[in-house]
Amino acid sequence: MMDLTSPGTVRELITRHGFSFTKSLGQNFILSRNALERMIAASGIDSETGVLEIGPGIGTLTQAIAEHAGLVAAVEIDRALLPILAETLSDYQNVRVYREDALKLDLPVFCQVALPVSKRVVCANLPYYITTQAVTRLLESKLFLQITLLLQKEAVDRLCAHPGDPAYCAASVIVRYYATPKLLFRVSPDSFMPRPKVASAVLSLTPYERGLSEEQEQLFLKIVQAAFAQRRKTLQNALSASSFCDRERVQAAIRACGFREDIRGEALDVNDFLCLTEAFLQ
C-alpha cells in the first residue's frame, strides 16, 4: 500500500499524473496518520459498515476507511483525480469511486444503490466551501448513524455553538435538532498539502430521531430561519416580519413558552425553538 501521508510519495504521485491542485474545489490533502486513525475510530467503522466519503482526493482517508469498512462509496467531483484513485485504491475490492457532485446526489437513491447495508456512516475531509450545505443534506437525509467530518475550525465552532457564544447561528440550532455535535480534536494546517491558511478540526455528529412529523419539522426550520434572519430584532418582530405567521399568534406562542416579550432569537436553544413550534401548532 502506498503511504499517502508521506509528502514525498504524494508529490511523486501527483507529478507523475500531471495533477495540479484546484483551490476552488478545496483541495487540501491530509498528511496526518494520527488524524486519520482518530477519525476512523470516532466513526465506529467495522466490517458491517458502509461508509460514504465525500471528496476522496488522492485516496488517503479512503485507504484508511477501506482497511476497516465493509463497503466504501467515495464521491469525487474532480475528473482529474480518477486515474490517481484507480492507482491508490487498486488493492481495495470494497471501494467504489463515483464521479459526482456530492451536493447534487439524491442521497436516498444513491445509498440504496451504492451502500445497501443497514449500518451507514459518513467519514470525510470535506471541501470547506460546501460545509453548510453538505452537513444540512446529510442530517436531513436521516440515513446515517454517525457523521465524522474534518472541517474548518471556524465552521466546527459555529455548528457546536450555544446561545451566548459569538458563533451561535441558525445552523447551530438546526444541527442540534438533528444530532449531538462535538468537536473531537484540532488538526494543524501543517497536516495538509497544500497548507491551508486556516485551522481545521474534526466534528462528530451523532444523529437521533426527534419523532416530529414532516409538517412540524418544516415549521421548526422556518421559525429558526426567521428568528436568525434578523438577529438584531426581538423574536417577536423577527417572526412577525416573516411570511408564515401574524403578530398575534407570535405573541401568543411567546407567552405560551414563558419567554420575555423582548427576547431575541439568539437567546433561545433548540428546546426553546421546539416549544415555540408546538405553541404555533396549538
Ligand code: SAM
Ligand atoms: N479526502 C482527501 C484527503 O483527506 O486528503 C481530500 C480532501 S479535500 C479537502 C476535498 C476533496 O473534495 C477534493 O478532492 C475535491 O476535489 C473534492 N470535492 C470538492 N467539491 C466536491 C463536491 N461538490 N462533490 C464531491 N467532491 C468534491
